[in-house]
Amino acid sequence: MSNELAEVDPAAIEALATELRELLGEAAVSTEDGTLDRASRDGSHLSPVIQEQLPLGRAQIVAYPATAELIAATVGAAVRHGVPITPRGKGTANYGQTIPMAGGLVLDTSKARTVHEIGDGYLIADAGVTMLSLEQAANKTGQQLLMYPSTANSTLGGFVSGGSGGTGSIKNGLLHWGMVEELWVVHAVPDAELVHVTGDEAAKYVHNYGTAGIIARLRIGLEPAQDWRAFLASFDTFEQALSVIRPFAVLDPTPRLVSADLATLAEALPADDAIPAGRASLRAILDVASLDAARKLVEDAGGRVEDIREGAAASMKLSMISYNHPIEWLQKAYPGTYFHVEVSGDALVDRIDEVHAVYDGGMLHIEAQRERPIGMLAGRYSSAEEVYAGFARLEALGVGYHNPHQWFVDFEPERTAALAATTDPQGLLNPGKLVGAAVDTGSQIADITDRS
Template identity: 65%
Template sequence: MQTTTALDALIADLRALLGDDGVSTDARVRERASVDGAKMSPVILELLPLGLADVVAFPTTAEQIAGCVAAAVAHGVPVTPRGKGTGNYGQAIPMPGGLVVDTTRARAIVEIGDGWVTAEAGATMVAIEAAVRETGQELWMYPSTAQSTIGGFLSGGSGGTGTIVHGANHQGFVVALDVVHAVADASLLHVDGENAQAYVHSYGTAGILARVTVRLEPLQDWHGFYASFDDQHTAFRVLREIGRLTPAPRLVSADPAAIAEALPADDALPDGRSSLRAILDPAALDAATALVVDAGGTVEDLRDGPQASLKLSVLSYNHPIEWLQKSDPGTYVHLEVGGDALVDRLDEVQAVIPGGLLHIEAGHTVPIGMLAGVYEGPERLASVIAALGELGVGVHNPHQWNVDFEVERTIALAATTDPSGLLNPGKLNPDYAGPRKGAIR
């Protein structure tokens, strides 16, 4: 809890800026603004609650986001940015309390150009995608949680639909940013090119994203493609081959029957069979069909239109594991994994953890996925990570809220942009000694 004097002064300033409807100290609002999807992690679940906001602000423009940060800095109150709270590991939880800036009302799509779109941080990915489609364009990529905000995806996400071609969201997706530093008279600062990349995937610890410009590409007529197989080995081998087709897919996902059966019921996901799902260019449909049939699989359905693609997107990346967890609460933990060993040494990979089940995606260069298994404590999880490394599997342990991407660069930047350590405190820890070796990002 911050000092009463500082909080009262901050709340008064925020009400002057945003009006009474734009500021809340209600306990229920503060509680909702202080959690994210961290319950997906049994490691973090053991540590919750991690913090509780003292006040929540709801700016409606990028300029008001900057004004909220300026007010917090003036009164020495920590500030944590928040989008939809769809992150899974506590990055949006206000560990020291203070101010949470909920950006979801700052959702204007400011301008759409040839190959780019500018939107405020609270605009959702699905809304941006729908808007740019009207101009014959589409986003380079969007996360599996398509209702996430663009600011949240750039601050805490990595990849998703479109990653096969374009890589992660720090690999050219961002054209420019308007960011806010925690300095006296904080205001919008425009950065572009390489200077903008330093703020991506840093959880707002070096600057809060208020407005963003990201890349578009020409709209394609994507088709949803569903196939099934007797066994997961075949499904995974075919996934790797489909991921290498030209034109490249926008997404390819596959699951063993045990995970597929936990997904929402769909005639294209038959019980007892491994599932492969893809978003394909029409020019690749014949080749994908041949790969499935030649491997003894069955093409279950073809679906067209943007809603078909969206449905497949939300059944990718973390989401199948979330559905698996819902089917058997309290059982599963997961790790982010990558490499050809996921296909070539599948049985060995799944055997490193009790009840091992692998969800897999066609990645930018190699298959990537989520390995789930029975949670037996953090020490056992560390031994699983070591065993995967011996198999040639790249591993990222997501069960921590500390910035673990370009850490030294972010620390150096934050020394200038956040000299008092007010931006999302607890998330940029220079003494953090967690698992980075072999990270797949």
């Protein structure tokens, strides 16, 4: 890819800046180089394949609307000036989804953080509220989120636009399976306003990176709060840890999270006496009522319980070293060495030696799910071609995979394209993200979490 970045006519940017400063105030609009650079980066360092292609794009203007209504007004102004719009929350996306590939406006929603209402089984909040803040607010009413991502300081709008599941998914599945009840979205039209959608219509805007509409306000489901404990165990071998992954997933009450790593991965995590060197680690967020059963599972498998910790902070800490995060810590421990592929299936437990052998230095991080485990398979990076070559070997083992080394909409892209044809007629919403990912990256858009 050429490093010559796309850019909008500076005159259009200047005219938009003038209008937005009148609309939002001077402090809520920036064309300063440092701000533009920060708004043009995300967590793409997690993928060496993408890192080799950076920079993918650079913002020309950044706006920070502080309400859902101002998000709509900002979109309308950009459309009238013909300026592309890339939505952004906290910028925690890992694969370039929030990089402004067409230049133009980065619409940072992180200032729109009003919680409007918390009721019995639901809350309504603007897109910029962090998931951590929402969990804390729900707890004060005796409730909890159905799920939240491992990057708990990500925004609600960012999670719903770019995420899939997380802590809570063992019981509650993925975002579009019921957590998102209603959305107020903004379409790319000159007189943009909040468009209220519910049910199946709302689901069309989940996990499409804002390519068919920018999420400005949300109603999401809550459930009664539980008495959680952070449960940390260790084993002589990773195989012993794997042997309890499926039994842990069906504990009653259902765990909020269950993660495990072999010693090499575990030792890359932040220092913790309950993650001892030289031993495979299992970490879980368990309802207090399931602790005795969990302890028995561990001890019967030859492991030992290292610690059981009370308090929301202890559980949140385990969330933040789950899913992609162990791979991030592995990369920090061994810079420039590792990549990962998202994987799923019973072969992660039953054929682990063969799974590890797919890539040089293969190491699996595993997450329990009720139907089948999922995980992140790390390997030593040599080239994109070697990454893609491993996909066929995974498929031959019965392993579902998803190629994370691309920035395209990969969940029902045809449906999103059909929607965007009416909601974004000029193609201004997050350009470059709604294309044929399966062909362009050599990936199979994988069946990693589909339980149908």
